[in-house]
Amino acid sequence: xxKDRVFAKRQDTIEAFExxxxxxxxxxxxxxxxxxxxxxxxxxxxxxxxxxxxEKTVVYDxxxxxxxxxxxxxxxxxERKFSMVGVDSSCFMIEKYRERLENKVCRKNVRLICGPAxxxxxxxxxxxxLNLTIQFIDxxxxxxxxxxxxxxxxxxxxxxxxxxIISGTEIISDxxxxxxxxxxxxxxxxxxxxxxxxxxxxxVLIPETIEAHQDRLQRAGFNxxxxxxxxxxxxxxIAIK
Numbered sequence: 710x711x712k713d714r715v716f717a718k719r720q721d722t723i724e725a726f727e728x729x730x731x732x733x734x735x736x737x738x739x740x741x742x743x744x745x746x747x748x749x750x751x752x753x754x755x756x757x758x759x760x761x762x763x764e765k766t767v768v769y770d771x772x773x774x775x776x777x778x779x780x781x782x783x784x785x786x787x788e789r790k791f792s793m794v795g796v797d798s799s800c801f802m803i804e805k806y807r808e809r810l811e812n813k814v815c816r817k818n819v820r821l822i823c824g825p826a827x828x829x830x831x832x833x834x835x836x837x838x839l840n841l842t843i844q845f846i847d848x849x850x851x852x853x854x855x856x857x858x859x860x861x862x863x864x865x866x867x868x869x870x871x872x873x874i875i876s877g878t879e880i881i882s883d884x885x886x887x888x889x890x891x892x893x894x895x896x897x898x899x900x901x902x903x904x905x906x907x908x909x910x911x912x913v914l915i916p917e918t919i920e921a922h923q924d925r926l927q928r929a930g931f932n933x934x935x936x937x938x939x940x941x942x943x944x945x946x947i948a949i950k
Contacts, residue, residue, distance in 0.1 A: 713739040716905040726909035728799035742896035745940040755781040761867040766835035768793040771826035772842025776806030783815035831861025859929040870946040885942040
């Protein structure tokens with residue numbers, strides 16, 4: 710696994726963060742050192758996908774990146790036939806995902822699309838996954854994509870949503886940020902790396918409160934939803950139609 714050094718050198722100008730070739734090449738290291746319980750999260754999402762998938766329906770992985778969750782889903786399905794659509798706006802990520810699928814049994818079950826997640830039509834879905842995706846979408850478009858997902862889900866279908874979050878209370882938000890910074894430093898990131906990446910993500914990654922996500926789910930039509938995993942400023946939701 711190539712080590713993430715994207716922000717290790719001091720930069721005179723901090724460009725807005727994007728999932729370019731440089732980020733794609735170190736993405737796995739970046740995830741494991743920046744997202745608490747990442748492997749636990751995608752493992753349980755893959756298992757939930759297997760539980761809720763119905764024959765002749767579709768799994769949508771919106772913001773699929775380089776395919777970590779998709780490959781995990783393939784692992785749990787084994788030789789069982791299924792249909793999955795992976796979507797990501799970064800063509801570098803899609804190409805990496807496509808390379809990883811080449812020798813997989815499930816490669817014929819997975820269709821990859823390079824494009825914005827919010828532009829994808831959701832049809833006949835039993836599972837829709839938004840894994841650290843909504844936070845990168847324009848806030849004005851977030852209600853529309855969750856509404857579209859609800860309408861495209863079959864009855865009994867599931868939405869799995871994982872996001873970086875903020876607290877509506879300043880004192881709690883300060884605690885969350887303190888421990889998230891501590892987490893990254895424990896994983897080898899320097900003060901400079903943490904600071905420069907934070908600046909690069911400003912106005913690119915826009916987190917919301919748990920309550921904002923829950924309100925949006927309810928507005929879309931979901932009545933059954935809960936937080937199944939939370940670590941300070943990260944949360945995973947499950948919503949069932």
